[in-house]
Amino acid sequence: MLDPASIDALKKSHLFSGYAARDMAEISRFAKLVYLESHAVLFRESEPCSAIYCLVEGLVKLCLYGPKRQEKIVEIIGPDQTFGEAAMFSGQGYPVSAVAIEDSRLIAVDAFSFMRYLRQRPELNWTMMAMLSRRMHQLVGQVKSMSLHNAEQKVAKYLMDYYDDDFPTRPVSNLPPRRADLAAVLGITAETLCRVIANFRQRGWITTLDNAIVVSSPVDMRGLIMDVRQPGESSNRRKDVAVPSVDHLPAAG
Amino acid sequence: MLDPASIDALKKSHLFSGYAARDMAEISRFAKLVYLESHAVLFRESEPCSAIYCLVEGLVKLCLYGPKRQEKIVEIIGPDQTFGEAAMFSGQGYPVSAVAIEDSRLIAVDAFSFMRYLRQRPELNWTMMAMLSRRMHQLVGQVKSMSLHNAEQKVAKYLMDYYDDDFPTRPVSNLPPRRADLAAVLGITAETLCRVIANFRQRGWITTLDNAIVVSSPVDMRGLIMDVRQPGESSNRRKDVAVPSVDHLPAAG
DNA sequence: GAAATACGTTGATCTAGATCAAGGGCCATT
């Protein structure tokens, strides 16, 4: 059972924002508050999904661990974001681990009860679908970044994803609190990240102050991502890479 | 408008298998057949989603291209599989490109009409949700494999994912038709893949015949993925274990 | 205030895997 303030907090999330008051009242009956200290583990990869979560306050990372304990952060969850929905539907357990990186307060919505409720009200699934689709896109973006970009491009891509063209002098928002976290998000080491940032600073493309980073040459950054090179410079031409041909385009309408 | 045989083909897919006859009749009204020659492009990354597809016959790759045209295959679609659903809901366009790697026959279901129909029948969304969730899991698995495994582990993981414990002597199923495709799936070069396979063969962990691969030591393969090492042994030094050579190989060709 | 701890930074190596290059088997076409 949830207090009114927490119900309001839930409603601030994208997933629940469209829900009617009576839906929220019902859902609050099988939701509860959870407190996590920094570094505390909320759930681990492959654990069965007992609840989906909405972060109210603090910061949580969703991550994967390799055989040698290397960490890959799949996503950093901030306040008003929900997570765990996909696991609820797939019935395959959580695909990632969730670990607090700041002291956090969360709302846990019991998965079984929530599923039962959704079965009664299938219209509510529209926001859920949108949620899952958006997350899939983001995940595909990660796959792309991991497999097709080098370290500089990864950093540039990340910074430009959070860069706001309307406020060029504003520091990039939502940066992870520690450099090591950003490195784990990008799938590179902290040392490499540090060197890349130093390079960008030397070239005058960014300026830094503590954790904050201000992009001062978005054009160059974007150029780097798209791998534009000076004319005349021979780009590594490989003939054997597959390039989809332009013809044969089907009339898919 | 679809002929009865094609409607049957649609129903063989996981997405439509639970649909009632009258739903299928309705859907067939805004579905049509599409034929692709090998190498033909069905759609490209970021193109708006006009339809979702069900492959009836042939083989299609979903892939991403880097700034230098490097290819990363996100998934290889076989008969009776559907794709494009996520793009339909996200409203962000297709996250990947789709290219035929064999002459293919597909059914295209118009996205707009299908969405409209789903709005009338929200219960139908349950299979859709399951679909999306499963695909998300798979994608997270890819992220993990890309960021936390080395080349040998990637290959081993792939082979064991398609290995059937009940039929140990059966070749790994669903292997891509060409080695280069498998390499693009794993995010390594064809040369590296070739060397890894040669190593596995020398160690007696697999046997090969043409494209087919039979895993003969699943225990070792699984051990490699989990990075088990002999106690007391330093991780870096390459150990030159005398592997008893398995000489009953059918000369591969 | 000294010591310990945690991070960020920089430099020096090392290495897994990419890249480059050269055959070789197989099939289709002539």
Place this chain on the structure above:
DNA sequence: AATGGCCCTTGATCTAGATCAACGTATTTC
């Protein structure tokens, strides 16, 4: 039978980024 195209395979290098190591600067602990 010869030719050419397409892959697969193997060998020889090259290199981006990991790893190892040392140091600086805060911040916390006693």
